[in-house]
Amino acid sequence: MDPAKGGITLKRLMQYSLLTLSLAVPAMGQSVSSAEAGLTVCLMNDAGVAEALEKEVERRVDVLLEDAAIQIRWLHGGDPARTAEERWACAHPEPMRVLIVHWMTTGKQALPGELGQAFLGEDGRGVIADVFLDLMERVTSEREVNLAQLLAHVTAHELGHLLLGANAHSAAGLMQAKLNEENLAKMAQGYFRFSREQDKKINEKVRAAGGVANERRGTAACPEKVVTRGRVNQAEAM
Numbered sequence: 001m002d003p004a005k006g007g008i009t010l011k012r013l014m015q016y017s018l019l020t021l022s023l024a025v026p027a028m029g030q031s032v033s034s035a036e037a038g039l040t041v042c043l044m045n046d047a048g049v050a051e052a053l054e055k056e057v058e059r060r061v062d063v064l065l066e067d068a069a070i071q072i073r074w075l076h077g078g079d080p081a082r083t084a085e086e087r088w089a090c091a092h093p094e095p096m097r098v099l100i101v102h103w104m105t106t107g108k109q110a111l112p113g114e115l116g117q118a119f120l121g122e123d124g125r126g127v128i129a130d131v132f133l134d135l136m137e138r139v140t141s142e143r144e145v146n147l148a149q150l151l152a153h154v155t156a157h158e159l160g161h162l163l164l165g166a167n168a169h170s171a172a173g174l175m176q177a178k179l180n181e182e183n184l185a186k187m188a189q190g191y192f193r194f195s196r197e198q199d200k201k202i203n204e205k206v207r208a209a210g211g212v213a214n215e216r217r218g219t220a221a222c223p224e225k226v227v228t229r230g231r232v233n234q235a236e237a238m
Contacts, residue, residue, distance in 0.1 A: 036069045037206040040098040041159070042090035044077040047103040047133040053148055060152035061159070064174070068199035070206060093127035096209030099162050100127060101155055106134045115154045115179070118161035125165065129158035145184055153187055160194060163202045170195065 045054060058074050065072060075086050077100075082090075093100050107117060107130050115135055120126040131154050140147045153174065160175050161168050169177040173195050176183060186192040194202070 035203075035207060036071055037203055038071050038073060039065075039096075039163075039206055040073045040075060040089055042075045042077055042093070042098065042100045044090075044100060044102045047105050049103055049133070049151075053151075056148040057152045057155060060148060061156050064152065064156040064193060065159075065202070067196075068194065068202040068206075070202060094209070095125040095127055096163065096206050098127070099129070099159065101158060102128070102130045103133060103151075103155075104130060106132050116158045118158045120161070120166055126162050129162055131155055131158055143184065145188070149187060153192065156194075160198070160202070163205060164198060165205075168198075170198070173198070 043054070043058070049057075058072075062072055075082065075090055077090050079086075089098050090100065092098065107114070113135070114132065116129060116131040118126055118129040131151070133151070136147065136150050136154065139145055140150060157174055164175070168175055174193050175195075175198065183192060
């Protein structure tokens, strides 16, 4: 991230990179008056993030999605203690129900300044997002930015693209396409979140997909079509 250039610009045609931030204090008065919906996120920690930091990031992402009344069930792709049902879930992602987030050092398709990518199909639906740690670590070393906070916001931003669909960038808040000094300050103060409208839309879409908190059935049929990196029509980036 180069503040001298006014922040990180991530949007490009048919492929948008995503950068997210986590907040220290939940914003007040934003709760969505909707039934709680369940979402499974399979976290693939290919970057080797320490377990304590991993848990802290998960907690912060939970906070970022609590106003949307979303309860996340976190699974870990590399956990040898996974049950057969958990292995099945990570191998069979479903839009709005079971999503995969890869934390990796860098991405082969990433442009300079990109912190992540969410891969979407022609219908605006997707199940996979990549988050890149190399630039984030540089940002935290050069500025007073908490890595857990930044990684949580980037992860939440990427999930936001998978949950909100195409053209999810907004002029303000967590789904902005640029990360600059002002946004970093808002992130640290707890004011960088999804909008109330976005919270409502996320809740409605996850509930419509049949998400049930704390429950996933490993006997469900494998979806015929999911979006992978090898079958991408567009990606959302920040």
